[in-house]
Amino acid sequence: MDLVDRASAAYVEEYGGPPHRVAQAPGRVELLGNHTDYNGGLVLSAGIDRHTVVAAGPRTDRLACLFSLDLAARDQFHVDHQASFDAAWTRYPRGVVWALRERFGPLRSGFNAVILGDVPQGAGLSSSASLEAALAWACLGLGLIDLPINDSTRMDLARTLQRAENVYVGVACGLLDQFSTLFAAADSALMLDCANGHWERLPLVDDQGLAPAIVVCDSRTSRRLADGMYNRRRTECETVLDHYRQLRGNSLRWLRDLRLEDLERDWLALDPVGRRRARHVLTENQRVEAGRDALQRADLKTFGRLMSESHESSRLDFENSSEGLDRLIEAAREAPGFLGGKLSGAGWAGCTVNLVQAAAAADFASAVRDGVLRRGGPEPRLYVCRPAPGAGILEPR
Numbered sequence: 001m002d003l004v005d006r007a008s009a010a011y012v013e014e015y016g017g018p019p020h021r022v023a024q025a026p027g028r029v030e031l032l033g034n035h036t037d038y039n040g041g042l043v044l045s046a047g048i049d050r051h052t053v054v055a056a057g058p059r060t061d062r063l064a065c066l067f068s069l070d071l072a073a074r075d076q077f078h079v080d081h082q083a084s085f086d087a088a089w090t091r092y093p094r095g096v097v098w099a100l101r102e103r104f105g106p107l108r109s110g111f112n113a114v115i116l117g118d119v120p121q122g123a124g125l126s127s128s129a130s131l132e133a134a135l136a137w138a139c140l141g142l143g144l145i146d147l148p149i150n151d152s153t154r155m156d157l158a159r160t161l162q163r164a165e166n167v168y169v170g171v172a173c174g175l176l177d178q179f180s181t182l183f184a185a186a187d188s189a190l191m192l193d194c195a196n197g198h199w200e201r202l203p204l205v206d207d208q209g210l211a212p213a214i215v216v217c218d219s220r221t222s223r224r225l226a227d228g229m230y231n232r233r234r235t236e237c238e239t240v241l242d243h244y245r246q247l248r249g250n251s252l253r254w255l256r257d258l259r260l261e262d263l264e265r266d267w268l269a270l271d272p273v274g275r276r277r278a279r280h281v282l283t284e285n286q287r288v289e290a291g292r293d294a295l296q297r298a299d300l301k302t303f304g305r306l307m308s309e310s311h312e313s314s315r316l317d318f319e320n321s322s323e324g325l326d327r328l329i330e331a332a333r334e335a336p337g338f339l340g341g342k343l344s345g346a347g348w349a350g351c352t353v354n355l356v357q358a359a360a361a362a363d364f365a366s367a368v369r370d371g372v373l374r375r376g377g378p379e380p381r382l383y384v385c386r387p388a389p390g391a392g393i394l395e396p397r
């Protein structure tokens with residue numbers, strides 16, 4: 001049974017009738033533009049064919065009743081006030097309802113929902129953003145909030161879900177994750193300018209029109225460390241921005257507005273840690289621009305090389321890689337079909353993302369597994385994915 005069938009069957013069992021709507025939203029990989037989003041920079045990402053699915057139906061009262069099939073756990077809260085929470089997983093759905101209400105007004109009614117998914121959790125593939133988007137989309141599909149679906153309301157929704165995560169859940173993420181899960185398209189990459197919200201879809205195909213495989217390699221290391229380090233990196237980036245604001249005034253909005261030449265010229269006057277963090281952000285921005293040109297030419301070789309350069313910049317300048325992630329990249333470099341690879345998302349743990357010639361994907365995955373074991377690492381989890389469409393409503397079955 002696929003996810004949709006399982007969600008629908010569980011819904012019938014839990015609530016005694018079929019769901020009215022089934023929504024799904026994909027996980028995402030960050031292809032280029034690491035830690036650029038909160039610096040007002042450029043990001044290139046793609047949705048992957050791993051999803052969170054929400055089967056939902058309206059209620060006659062104002063309760064939200066949730067059943068997580070993966071966790072075999074239930075939660076229930078009032079759609080007009082859901083301030084406190086106990087279990088960690090319920091922060092996300094509660095945050096979504098909170099943010100939807102704050103932005104678009106009270107929900108028309110309560111709802112029942114079954115949630116399940118196959119986006120690996122805690123691996124840096126945005127399982128939480130895909131849960132947020134699938135639930136929000138289910139609420140839209142049920143008509144609980146009145147929002148026409150077009151690209152400008154989609155962006156509004158992405159920012160609303162980002163707010164759920166920033167304010168309600170308390171995770172200081174940028175817009176990348178929510179944007180990607182809402183805007184992704186089949187065989188496409190997404191480019192977002194985080195300073196002004198401009199975005200575009202780019203074909204993620206080679207010169208024969210074939211989409212590459214996106215092979216995600218999970219280092220299986222805990223991401224607990226990542227949360228504290230993520231915030232620290234944000235502060236380190238701000239030290240450089242503050243330095244230039246003192247010189248140029250507060251109109252300097254983003255780190256991204258600096259030029260690499262500024263950093264090079266002022267290198268010795270800058271904070272020794274902050275300047276390397278800033279160099280990563282600025283060179284990443286350049287790589288995204290070069291990556292867009294490469295995708296427009298269907299030049300996946302160049303695109304892959306830029307991804308590998310991004311990993312090096314993470315490793316040396318941003319210092320958000322780890323032994324486990326570096327080992328995965330080393331093993332990938334020797335594997336067949338490899339076009340390029342880098343860590344994906346926050347870093348320090350979680351996954352690498354690799355662009356691989358589709359026909360070689362299975363051989364690539366087994367070569368990476370062997371390569372990591374040979375280097376004494378733990379057996380990685382490997383996911384061969386395709387660039388997949390963004391959040392949407394499916395026909396309930």
Ligand code: GLA
Binds near residue numbers: 177
């Ligand atoms: C995490 C955050 C994103 C982004 C990446 C790094 O995935 O949630 O907003 O900052 O790290 O690029």
